[in-house]
Amino acid sequence: MPDNILTIDNLYVEDTSTAILAGVSLCVRKGERVALVGESGCGKTMTLRTLLHMLPEDVRIRSGSILFKGTDVLSLKGRKRRDLLYRQLGFAGQNTSENLHPLLKVGRQLTDFYREIRKCSRAEALERAEKLLVSLSLDDTSRILSSYPGELSGGMRQRVSIAIALMNETGFLIADEPTSALDAAVRVQIEDLYLKIAQETHMAMLLVSHDLSFVRKLADRVYVMYAGKIVEEGLAGEIFSSPCHPYTKALIALSDIRNKSRDEDLDELGGYVPRDGRDDPRCAFLSRCASSCAECTKPLEYRKLSRTHYVRCVL
Amino acid sequence: MRKRFSFSLIAGIVLTGLIVLLSLISVFYTPYDGEAMDLMNRFSLPSAEHLLGTDHFGRDILSRVMDACRRALSGGLLSVTLGSLLGIMLGLAASLSGRKTRELLMRFTDALAAFPTILMALMLAAALGRGLLPSVAAICIYMIPSFSRLTLSMADEARSRLYIKAAVSYNVPARRLILFHLLPPLLSRLLTQLTSSIGSAVLLESSLSFLGLGIQPPSSSLGMMLSEARNYILTHPYQAVPSGVVLMIMLLGFNLLGDGINNMFGDRHA
C-alpha cells in the first residue's frame, strides 16, 4: 500500500507491571483524516507517544512495528529519527502550556526549527509564521510573536501549537486532544479551524480525541480504542450510523447528551477502563457491557463487517 | 533505577565506620602518647616502630591522628547536635507562632545564613576565645540557620497536609502535636541534613584550628597538624599526608553517607 503515510501494525507496549497497548493496528492514507477515539486511559495518547518516541521512562515496546512513509521508525535513532520522522510531520500537542517553553518568545519557538530545516533567514521565517497565524484567524500577530507563552490565552496557545505543526507543510498533521481543556466558545473556534485546515489543505490528519461530535464533523475514518486494543474501525459514516460494538454505541450515546434534553434516559457507562489483563484475548469490556451473553467469555476475533468496517465483538 | 542501598551509602558507612573505629580505639589505646616528644627521632617516615612516622617534634603521627580524629568527631557531633536542636526548635517555633514572631525569627536566620561562613566562624571564635569549646559554639551557631529553615519549610508543608489539620481540629495539645504529628515525617530529611552537616562541621573545625583558632597545642587536631605540616611542606612533604588523608576520608565518608541516606529515602536526584 504505497499511499499509506502511516501504518501501525500489532503494536504491544508495556510498562514494568502490565501491558498498556495490546496489539494496536491502524493506518492513515494520504489525504485521509483519521480519528482515534476512546476514554481517557484507553491508550490513545500512548499510541501517539510510541509513534513520536515520547514514551515515559519505564514504558517499553514489546513488539509490533510502525511504518512511516515506508520506514520503520521504531528502529530510528537521533538524527535519522529527526530527518525521517519529525521533519515530515506536524504535531500539535495536548497540553499547550507544557509543550511550549515558558521562557522563550513565541516567535522564536515558531521559527527556530523552520529556519534550521529550510536554512532561511529570521525575517523570512517570521514572515511565514505571521502569514500562518493570520490564516489561523489570529490578529495582532506581531504582538503574539513577541510575547511569552504564559502571556497568551489558552485558545491562542492552541493556535500557536497548530501553527508549529503546520509550519513545515509536511502534509501530515497529528493532533493530540485538540479540543480538550478549552472552554466551549474557544472549542468551537478551534473545531472550525481544523475544518478549515482540512478543506483548504487536504492534508492527512491523525486526531486523537474523546470528543465524538468533533470527530464526526472532521474525520473520514474512525478507530475506537478500548483497554489497549482497537475494538472497532470503520468509515465515519459507518461508525456513527451503525455502530456495532457496545462500547462504541455507549460512547456515541454519551456524546449526544449535549444535543439532547437532560431528562431523557441515558445509558450511563459505569466503572473505569481496566488497567490489568490487557493482553487477554477475551473481551475487556465485558464487565461494563450492558448486552453481554454466554459467547462473550470466549477469545475474540476481529470480525469483518464490510470492506472498511471491522469489530472486536461477537454481536 | 534507584537502589535502596546505593554505592554511596555503603562507601559512606565503610569510611565513617573506619573513622569512628579509629576514634573509639584512641579512647583506650594509642601506640604512643600523642604529646610525647622525641627530638632524636624527628620527621621519620613510616616504619614498623612508628606506623605513620613522626612529626617535627618526633611525636608519633598515628597516635596524634587518632586523637585528632576523636576530637574532630566529637566536636563535629557535639556542635551539630546542639546546632540542629536549636535550629529545629527555632524552625518549629517559627512554624507554630504568629506572623510577626515568625518573620522576626526568619529574618534573624536569614541574616546569619547570608554571612560568609568562615568570616562568621572567625569572628565568633575570636569573640569567644580559642580552644575546642568556643569553636564548637561557633560551628553550632553556624548550623542553626540551615536547620531552622529546613524545619520551617518542611513543617509548613506538613501542616498543610490533611492529617495535621484534622489533629488540630481535634484540639490535640501543641506539645503532642509537635512530637507525634509534625516531627516524625520530617525525620528522614533531617537525618540526611544531619549527616552531611557533620561533614561540614568537621571541615569548619579543622579550618579554624588550621588558622590557629581552634584546639590549642599541645593537643592535636587535624587542622593544626596540617598547619604545622605547612611549614615543612617543601622539606618534608610527607608530613601533610596522614592528617590530610584522614580528614578527606572523614569528609568523604560523611558526604557519601548523607547522599546515601538521601537516596534511601527516595529523594529526588542524587
Next chain:
Amino acid sequence: MLLVSIITFIALSVIPGNAALIALGTEASAASLDAVSSDLGLDQSFSSRLFSYYKGLLSLDFGTSSYFGQDVWTLILQRLPLTVSLALLSLLAAFILSMLLGCAAAIYRESFIDAFSRIIVQLSASLPSFWLSLLLLLFASRVLGFSQAGSYVSMSESIPLFLKSISLAVIVLAVGESGPLLRIVRISMIGAMEEDWFTACQVKGLSKRKAVFSYALRSALSAPVSLMGLQLAKLLGGTAIVESIFALPGLGRLFLTAVEMRDLNLVQGIVIFVSFAVVMMNLLTDLLLRVVINPLSASEDRK
C-alpha cells in the same frame, strides 16, 4: 526582596555592636579592658557609640585601625582588588567547568561523564581547601619549579605575573566552588530535559543540539546563576584560608590579622563592608535573574 536585604543589613550591622568583646577577647585583664575601652570611646553609652559610628559610616569613615594605624576604609580598598579578582576568576573557572561537565553529564546520563562529574562533586565537597592548597604548593614547587609563597606581584606592577602569583589560589577556590555548581547544573539540566516542551521541541524537528543548548539550558540557567551570586558573596569573605596559605594580601587575610590583633575597628569595618557586599550581591543576582534570565517571574509575582 529589597525589604529583606535591608532588614538583613540592619540585623548584620547590629552584630558588630558587640565587637568590644571581640576586640578584647576573653583573656584581657580588667585593667587593660578599661584602658582599651576609654581609648576607643567605649566608656560612652552604647547607643551614643553606635550613633556616632553609623554617622561615620555614612561618610565612609570606618574609623582607624589600631594595629595598622591607618584608615580602615583605605586598608579595605587596598586589599579589595586582590580578593575580588580571586573570587571572580575562580568563580569563572568553576562556572565554565560546571557548565561543560554538567551539561555533558545531563545529556549522557549514566555514562562515564556522568560518573566522572559525580566524583568531582564528591571530591570538591571532601577536599579541605587548605590541604589541597598544600598539595598544589608542593606540586608547583617540585614539578613545575616555581615557588609560590611570598612572591605576590600586585596587579599594577604586571598583570601576567599577578595572574601567575594567584593562579594556585584560584585553582583551589575553583575546585571548592565547582562542586555545588556542577551538581546544580546537572540536576537542573536533567530536570529541564524531562519537561514536556523539551520532547515537544524535538518533535518539531529541531536538532538535539539546539534543543539542549537553546531550550533546556535556557530554563536550567536560573538556579546556577542564583547559586553563583551566593558563592561570589561568600567568596568575598571566604578566601581567608587560601589567602593566608598562599601569602596573598587580600581582604580575608586582613580580617585574620585583625582578629588576631584584636583590632576592633578593622574587624567591624570588614564585617560591615562584607555584609554590605553580600546584600548588594544578592540584589544584583536577583536583578539579573529577573531582567535577563527569567523576565516572566516579575509578572508572575504580581498575579
